């Protein structure tokens with residue numbers, strides 16, 4: 001007799017499990033662009049003297065509240081926060097700078113030292129998923145700690161410009177601004193509050209709340225209805241302290257000197273609270289509304305704010321998904337290299353010795369790619385797989401060849417006959433076949 005409850009439970013158990021919204025799989029067909037970007041960044045950062053650091057994806061919630069600021073989109077509404085089994089409030093990192101600074105403090109790495117660091121990995125924000133905006137996304141983060149700039153500010157921008165050149169990504173525009181010192185920003189803040197308070201009825205609910213907590217955040221609002229109001233607001237660059245003004249002038253002059261075009265955008269305040277002085281962003285017109293591909297700035301007060309010894313710092317983060325989209329659109333993704341040799345095995349004895357032969361050849365020719373036919377199949381099926389693998393040559397081992405102590409080689413990408421080689425000499429024969437008659441496989 002069938003039991004309806006059990007039937008229901010069983011059908012639930014076999015139901016397809018859905019992925020989490022806004023969190024993507026990166027498939028083998030897409031991985032080439034990721035590896036190109038990660039590889040280029042890794043090589044370039046090493047060349048500029050940056051070292052990799054790896055930090056946890058979970059941190060105490062307090063870290064992000066203190067570092068990013070309570071009145072930011074990220075902390076107000078985007079964090080994945082939960083209480084763990086031990087009763088601690090933890091948060092999946094929405095960005096990396098706070099964690100890297102926490103790591104420097106926790107590991108006693110400040111004390112007047114300098115650090116040039118980078119890390120890469122997933123970040124988590126509970127945003128509305130759309131093209132170029134996800135709930136799990138990836139960043140490459142770069143941080144320079146212990147140097148007041150502006151030389152390091154300039155070098156970091158130059159590094160990013162070089163990365164775009166190396167990747168062949170064109171059409172990115174650089175925007176820069178200065179947020180000044182905390183004191184100058186404080187004075188500016190009063191002006192801003194005065195301006196928005198006089199126009200209170202035009203503000204949206206988020207902005208009204210921020211008016212008291214952090215009015216600068218209003219400038220960062222993505223609400224198009226506020227655009228005009230924000231455009232009329234007092235400009236921070238007009239209220240810079242003399243040192244910040246000088247810092248900013250050197251930055252701009254140096255970028256000019258390097259031939260890196262930029263635009264000063266006085267509305268660029270960046271979405272996180274910890275920035276001071278230099279902020280910059282690389283933006284694109286090629287990705288629709290999600291136009292920022294790399295954003296950063298100076299955060300001189302952050303480390304002290306987290307309980308560490310006051311130390312200046314500057315950093316930026318690149319959004320890997322957005323760079324992947326640009327690279328793919330530009331057709332700059334290299335196809336992953338095919339196998340050099342596909343090993344076809346036929347007959348029971350040859351099949352049984354296939355793995356050993358492939359392993360021996362991998363020992364002898366470590367830089368060559370061998371793909372062994374796995375899972376059987378007749379001759380025709382194996383040749384079809386060999387062809388699809390993109391391999392330059394097929395190595396054929398049948399029982400009768402094994403008996404005679406030979407294997408056959410057949411070029412797959414050019415008109416040429418099959419040749420035989422004694423098993424001990426296979427490595428040399430493969431190299432010769434790969435080189436082809438005129439050095440062409």
Ligand code: ATP
Nearest residue numbers: 127132133134137271292293294295317318319322
């Ligand atoms: P946006 O204005 O697009 O929300 P942001 O100012 O919040 O960006 P940052 O916190 O500075 O972004 O992060 C640095 C980079 O990370 C951004 O320039 C962007 O390329 C990428 N990024 C940020 N949020 C997302 C997301 N939800 N999905 C994909 N990439 C993102």
Ligand code: MG
Nearest residue numbers: 073074127271
């Ligand atoms: Mg954002």
